Amino acid sequence: xxxxxxxxxxxxxxxxxxxxxxxxxxxxxxxxxxxxxxxxxxxxxxxxxxxxxxxxxxxxxxxxxxxxxxxxxxxxxxxxxxxxxxxxxxxxxxxxxxxxxxxxxxxxxxxxxxxxxxxxxxxxxxxxxxxxxxxxxxxxxxxxxxxxxxxxxxxxxxxxxxxxxxxxxxxxxxxxxxxxxxxxxxxxxxxxxxxxxxxxxxxxxxxxxxxxxxxxxxxxxxxxxxxxxxxxxxxxxxxxxxxxxxx
DNA sequence: TGCCATGTTAAACT
DNA sequence: GAGTTTAACATGGC
Numbered sequence: 001x002x003x004x005x006x007x008x009x010x011x012x013x014x015x016x017x018x019x020x021x022x023x024x025x026x027x028x029x030x031x032x033x034x035x036x037x038x039x040x041x042x043x044x045x046x047x048x049x050x051x052x053x054x055x056x057x058x059x060x061x062x063x064x065x066x067x068x069x070x071x072x073x074x075x076x077x078x079x080x081x082x083x084x085x086x087x088x089x090x091x092x093x094x095x096x097x098x099x100x101x102x103x104x105x106x107x108x109x110x111x112x113x114x115x116x117x118x119x120x121x122x123x124x125x126x127x128x129x130x131x132x133x134x135x136x137x138x139x140x141x142x143x144x145x146x147x148x149x150x151x152x153x154x155x156x157x158x159x160x161x162x163x164x165x166x167x168x169x170x171x172x173x174x175x176x177x178x179x180x181x182x183x184x185x186x187x188x189x190x191x192x193x194x195x196x197x198x199x200x201x202x203x204x205x206x207x208x209x210x211x212x213x214x215x216x217x218x219x220x221x222x223x224x225x226x227x228x229x230x231x232x233x234x235x236x237x238x239x240x241x242x243x244x245x246x247x
Numbered sequence: 248t249g250c251c252a253t254g255t256t257a258a259a260c261t
Numbered sequence: 262g263a264g265t266t267t268a269a270c271a272t273g274g275c
Contacts, residue, residue, distance in 0.1 A: 002253040050254075067254045068272045082271090098271055100255075145254095154253050211253090230265090234252075250275090260266065 002065050004119045004152020005196035007047045010071060014054075014094065017073065018042050021089040023056075028085040030101035037061070037087070047119065048112045049151025053104075054087075060104040061085070069099035117151040118189045119196070125185045132181065136174035140184065142229040143173055150188050155233045156211050157195060161187045162237060163210035168244030169228050169235045175245040210236045 019042055026037035036059060044055040054061040063069075063085070072095045076083065085096040104111060115124035116131075131149045144150055144158040153161075162169050165183045167176070176184065198204040209217060216223050216238035228235040 006253080064255075065253090066256095066270070067252065068270080069254090070272080100270085147255095156253055233254095248275105252272100252274090254270100256269090258266100258268080261264085 002050055002067060002069070003154035003157055003192075003195065004047070004049055004117070005157075005192050005199055007050055007052050007065075007152070008119050008196055009199055010052055011045050011047045013073070015045050017092045018054075018087070018089055018094060019045060021092070023087050023089060025088040026085065027088075028083045028096070028101075029081070030085045030096075032061075032085075032101055032103050036103065046108065048108075048114065048117050049119075049147050050154070051112075053108065055108070058105070060108060062100075062102045062104050063096055064100040064102075066098070066100060069097065071096045071099075116147075116149060118192045119152050123189055125182075125189070128185045128188075129181060132173050132185075136172065138173050139169065139229040140167060140171050140173060140176065141169035141233070141235055142231050144184075144188060145231050145233065152192060153188055156208070157188070157191055158233070159211040159236050160195075160209060161191050162242060164191060166242050168239070168242040169237050171244050172246075175247055177245065180245070210238070212236065216241055 022039060022041050023037050026034045040056040042054055043057060046053040046055060050064060052063040074093055076095050078097050082097055083095055084099055085101050087094045114120045114122040115127050117123060128149050132143060135143060141158060144153050144161060165187050167180060167184065195204060198207045210223060213223050213236060218241045219238065221238060221240050223236050224239055226235050227233065
């Protein structure tokens with residue numbers, strides 16, 4: 001569930017079912033003021049990076065699925081005690097499990113920079129480049145996971161993007177040639193949309209080239225699995241095909 | 248069977 | 262106070 005494209009998919013599925021519909025009842029073990037949701041109309045469903053945003057007239061329900069979160073529609077797939085949030089509408093019921101639920105009262109445009117969400121129409125590649133310039137010493141594997149720069153990019157996308165553009169995950173941002181940096185920013189978004197389509201067709205895993213793979217399909221050498229950078233996230237790469245630029 | 252992972256936050260440390 | 266490490270969350274796949 002977690003990475004940006006999965007959230008976009010959830011938004012697509014939920015919108016026709018609950019947009020402009022009234023929440024008849026809100027329950028669950030989420031530590032939020034449930035009564036605030038009662039009888040409120042869902043005006044919009046948005047996403048920013050890995051955040052799913054269910055907008056009501058006076059507040060927004062922010063859902064973050066973390067690592068294991070899930071949701072279901074019209075069918076409760078876990079016991080009542082595990083339901084974090086249940087939204088009941090006239091025709092549909094939506095269930096959220098194992099996720100973080102918060103209520104936002106600040107206008108979203110003040111909280112979120114839509115230009116930093118790789119899935120958003122307003123995605124601003126130039127801005128991302130500038131932000132990268134501000135963290136010259138960071139490794140690219142960490143930079144890709146930085147939600148202030150690439151909101152929505154997760155560990156799978158990170159690994160696949162770096163493999164695609166043949167860039168070593170432990171390359172420092174300042175050493176990446178300008179052209180390669182452009183490629184990085186471009187592919188962070190491109191791959192995310194490929195991810196979305198594959199996820200939609202339930203064929204995402206089949207398309208992984210590096211993530212969880214043992215062998216480089218380009219040169220046939222074993223892929224390295226290493227917990228890279230300050231994020232210490234699982235990183236799969238080919239030390240032969242992926243160039244590590246240095247000073 | 249046990250380990251580990253598409254993630255983030257906050258507390259507990261140094 | 263900064264930076265780093267750990268725990269917590271709690272499910273499913275291998």
